[in-house]
Amino acid sequence: MPNRATTLRRRDDVLALPIRLDRAIRSQSQQVHSALRAGIIDGLLAPGLRLPSTRALAEQLGVRRNAIVAAYEALLSDGLVEARHGAGTYVAAELPAPPAAAPMAELDIRIPPRRPFALGVTLVDPVLLKRLAAASRRRIAQAVPDELGYGDPRGSLHLRTQVAHYLAANRGVRCDPSCILIVSGTQHGLRLCIDALLAPGDAVWFEDPGYFASRHTLRATGVTLVPVPVDGEGIVVTAGEKADAAAKAAYVTPSHQFPTGVAMSMARRIALLDWARRAGAYIFEDDYDSEYRFAGPPLTALAGIGAERVIYLGTFAKTLFAGLRLGYLVVPPALV
Ligand SMILES: Cc1ncc(COP(=O)(O)O)c(C=O)c1O
Structure with missing residues (x-):
């Protein structure tokens, strides 16, 4: 696990954040937003930390600069960062304590493989x-407003x-x-x-x-x-x-x-x-x-x-x- 980003590495003049983008997410701004949000919530990016300029972060991550601008704006509306006039963008000073351990790591749900004649397996014609499928499509397409609410x-x-x-x-x-x-x-x-x-x-x-x-x-x-x-x-x-x-x-x-x-x-x-x-x-x-x-x-x-x-x-x-x-x-x- 990377160290908390209070110990940021300096590479030339660019502060390198310890985050990794999930390239499976479709838009670059969402990739950046999601990685920064996770870093802040998990405590990798400490409260009060100054984030790099949009240009520097775009360079570090190899994404368009406007993707960083959009991600910073989304973090602002999340309340996870603060913009200080003329002084840059900072991780919010007041944040809930990060979780003690990653909860997903503890989940171990094993679904046994299903074979013919196994319990609960039906032969679907x-x-x-x-x-x-055709009837479901038809019903959904023809549904009246009442059927699309909570109903009875x-x-x-x-x-x-x-x-x-x-x-x-x-x-x-x-x-x-x-x-x-x-x-x-x-x-x-x-x-x-x-x-x-x-x-x-x-x-x-x-x-x-x-x-x-x-x-x-x-x-x-x-x-x-x-x-x-x-x-x-x-x-x-x-x-x-x-x-x-x-x-x-x-x-x-x-x-x-x-x-x-x-x-x-x-x-x-x-x-x-x-x-x-x-x-x-x-x-x-x-x-x-x-x-x-x-x-x-x-x-x-x-x-x-x-x-x-x-x-x-x-x-x-x-x-x-x-x-x-x-x-x-x-x-x-x-x-x-
Ligand atoms: C005794 C019994 N009741 C009910 C069910 C079906 O339960 P459910 O409708 O919750 O899928 C099964 C399925 O194998 C069963 O064996």
Whole structure:
């Protein structure tokens, strides 16, 4: 790391600043502005330091002089430098202390490589992608001003209406579009449910084994997870009642239990709904991939048979692709 510029090197009559331009930035003035700004904020250019004349700096950096003039002006409006009449440009005397260490250096986010059949990878039909892209372009080009603002916090009424039709036809869930909330995928929806309905410390039944991402989401909110075993019929309701009958909610994947793939039997569905009614608990039904079946149609969603206790979480992560980050909640009218 270069020394602080209080020890500037003198090369002929030109003060050489310890900065380096990022030539990937398109305009020269932005290259200079960005390098000087970073130097000042990181403390390489000390408060009160006199900056070289625009001519001298242009020479040092090999850029046009008017790029330096524009960069100095931008730094002036940032408040990072001060112009002293007739005496040149100085790094502002009062600046926040520079950060102790470069924060980016500590970030180490590794995304594992994705292979076919890996978790979360869908086979996206290129024809479907083309149609989606064309439809998106068309919608954006034809959008009315209302659609370009914040709009209804539940999301587009048109999309909610389509989702309502789809759920009625395919999942046995009858709901009004006003009870549908468009979200950025299942985890966002789950987080909203917890924030709205539960308090830190509340007990939540969680399938064991279960979906790790939802486990992280629930844990992050401070609720207490109660592991409940899964057998060939899905979550074992009697075991949940034994562990904590007064839990406030249960998170389940009835169509395809994650990761066992078991479909929850109708007897278990009824037992789970009975418990939720008795305990006054909510069921978070994660219906992430009911569209994919080896044979026959999927069983009716829990939300189709016990709507008042169930919050249904749907996603386009499987039918389209996960990076779309688009899903929806169906909530009982009283909770909207
Ligand atoms: C059990 C389960 N729920 C939900 C999802 C999708 O989550 P999201 O909509 O947040 O992408 C997945 C994706 O693999 C999943 O396995």
